[in-house]
Amino acid sequence: MEADDRFAVTWELIPGRGSHEPQQEEVFEDAETAASGDVVDAVSLTDNPGGTPALSADYLGMKLKERGIEPLVHFTTKDKNRNQIEGLLHALEREDIHNILIMSGDHQGPAFEGQAKAVYDLDPVQTLDFVSDLNDGFEFEDNFGRHNELAETDFFPGAVVSPFKRLEAELMPQYWKLEMKVEKGAEFIIPQVGFDARKFHELIKFIDEKDLDVPVIGNLYVLDPGSARAMNENRIPGAIVTDDLREEVEAEQEGEDPHQAMLERAAKMYAFMKGMGFAGVHIGGHAADYDDVEYIVERGEELAPDWEEYVSEFDFPMEDGFYYYERDPETGLNADEHAILPENPSTGLKYKGFKVAHELMFEPDGPLFGPMRWFSKKVDDSALEEPFTTFERVTKTISNDCQECGNCALFDMAYLCPMSQCPKNERNGPCGGSYDGWCEVYPGEQECIYVRAYRKLKADGGLEKAREKLRDTYIPPPDYDLEGTSSWLNYYLGRDYAGKRVGNEVADD
Numbered sequence: 001m002e003a004d005d006r007f008a009v010t011w012e013l014i015p016g017r018g019s020h021e022p023q024q025e026e027v028f029e030d031a032e033t034a035a036s037g038d039v040v041d042a043v044s045l046t047d048n049p050g051g052t053p054a055l056s057a058d059y060l061g062m063k064l065k066e067r068g069i070e071p072l073v074h075f076t077t078k079d080k081n082r083n084q085i086e087g088l089l090h091a092l093e094r095e096d097i098h099n100i101l102i103m104s105g106d107h108q109g110p111a112f113e114g115q116a117k118a119v120y121d122l123d124p125v126q127t128l129d130f131v132s133d134l135n136d137g138f139e140f141e142d143n144f145g146r147h148n149e150l151a152e153t154d155f156f157p158g159a160v161v162s163p164f165k166r167l168e169a170e171l172m173p174q175y176w177k178l179e180m181k182v183e184k185g186a187e188f189i190i191p192q193v194g195f196d197a198r199k200f201h202e203l204i205k206f207i208d209e210k211d212l213d214v215p216v217i218g219n220l221y222v223l224d225p226g227s228a229r230a231m232n233e234n235r236i237p238g239a240i241v242t243d244d245l246r247e248e249v250e251a252e253q254e255g256e257d258p259h260q261a262m263l264e265r266a267a268k269m270y271a272f273m274k275g276m277g278f279a280g281v282h283i284g285g286h287a288a289d290y291d292d293v294e295y296i297v298e299r300g301e302e303l304a305p306d307w308e309e310y311v312s313e314f315d316f317p318m319e320d321g322f323y324y325y326e327r328d329p330e331t332g333l334n335a336d337e338h339a340i341l342p343e344n345p346s347t348g349l350k351y352k353g354f355k356v357a358h359e360l361m362f363e364p365d366g367p368l369f370g371p372m373r374w375f376s377k378k379v380d381d382s383a384l385e386e387p388f389t390t391f392e393r394v395t396k397t398i399s400n401d402c403q404e405c406g407n408c409a410l411f412d413m414a415y416l417c418p419m420s421q422c423p424k425n426e427r428n429g430p431c432g433g434s435y436d437g438w439c440e441v442y443p444g445e446q447e448c449i450y451v452r453a454y455r456k457l458k459a460d461g462g463l464e465k466a467r468e469k470l471r472d473t474y475i476p477p478p479d480y481d482l483e484g485t486s487s488w489l490n491y492y493l494g495r496d497y498a499g500k501r502v503g504n505e506v507a508d509d
Contacts, residue, residue: 200218215279
């Protein structure tokens with residue numbers, strides 16, 4: 001997968017549920033067919049899409065590697081804690097599997113005796129940070145206090161972003177999280193599924209503008225009617241098909257050769273992605289077999305010199321959708337000028353109250369910071385600690401449904417709790433599954449926490465403040481040694497990330 005002059009092609013295969021079912025046998029057969037050809041550079045293996053159980057992508061990647069097939073293993077954090085993440089990474093490294101695509105993954109679906117429990121111990125930004133540490137030779141202290149350093153690994157990690165968002169408050173945190181992912185070690189980027197050429201172009205322009213030296217592999221989904229219907233109805237999180245596109249796909253079923261029409265659309269996408277400057281394509285879709293993949297690549301190469309002619313066929317904006325750049329009327333793509341940011345939100349009374357309390361008590365130059373720090377030292381490990389912790393718990397449960405993680409991130413999240421108000425516990429930006437501002441898991445019921453945070457922060461201090469908190473502030477994973485303890489004490493005594501950041505320490509002044 002490492003960058004060279006070749007326009008890379010990956011083909012996505014879905015292992016499915018079971019061990020010896022027809023779907024697993026088909027995956028092995030397809031992978032071997034791809035390996036025998038000269039079109040596909042790597043076989044991409046999904047990790048339990050839809051949150052349903054399936055043959056593990058890491059195991060399948062190891063078996064394909066044994067057969068001489070280069071895998072791209074999807075590596076999700078939805079059902080793994082950090083210890084299992086590390087163990088699986090060691091196993092992949094030992095099997096010389098280096099190409100991994102790191103993402104949160106779809107929320108858990110039905111499983112044995114009901115819905116499985118989600119984990120989300122690390123978010124993708126934190127996971128990329130950890131993989132970078134492994135690549136540099138991870139250093140740690142064991143249970144006996146001895147210093148250890150592991151041999152350097154050689155992972156080539158990728159990450160995901162979704163430019164296909166309707167709202168400013170959805171899109172801006174997506175791009176800021178993309179910047180964080182590259183900063184933390186992402187070596188390539190694959191966008192989520194969409195069909196709006198201007199949005200694909202927007203992603204390339206944003207990466208160029210921010211000098212993010214990272215190749216982008218375009219997500220080329222071979223769109224059949226069933227998938228178009230499911231995506232249009234928001235039944236596949238993060239995949240966007242507009243009403244107009246769905247109608248177009250369904251109308252093609254009345255034509256002479258619906259399958260050929262599907263492949264022709266895919267070939268034109270290949271052409272405009274290559275023309276825009278993508279480093280390759282990631283081909284997926286239930287309806288495409290290996291012969292179809294070969295056709296898409298060969299036909300796409302034929303069309304690539306005239307790619308701008310096909311842009312107008314992929315004009316599928318979301319209704320009143322926000323674009324980061326102004327439209328270029330000549331090309332139908334994006335101009336260099338930034339679009340006006342249309343949202344003019346308000347902070348709300350709750351945010352204002354939290355901000356006053358924060359500036360008084362938690363900012364190092366606040367008038368109550370010193371007294372609170374002194375008081376915390378007296379309370380810690382005393383008879384007052386339990387009632388103090390209970391008071392905090394009641395206060396924050398009423399205001400934020402506190403989960404007592406002991407590693408409070410309210411300071412950096414517009415006084416919103418990612419442990420109670422984000423089903424994926426994302427601390428460093430949104431997942432890609434939101435739709436029209438709604439949470440992937442609770443559409444129509446709960447707004448994405450990052451949409452809310454962006455709006456409050458922008459209302460308080462403009463785009464600069466929103467960027468400071470949601471882009472420039474990295475939040476490490478919770479330390480579960482602190483679970484159930486007072487986050488106020490942990491802050492003032494320098495036990496949690498926020499306390500360490502401002503220089504709090506346990507030692508007496």
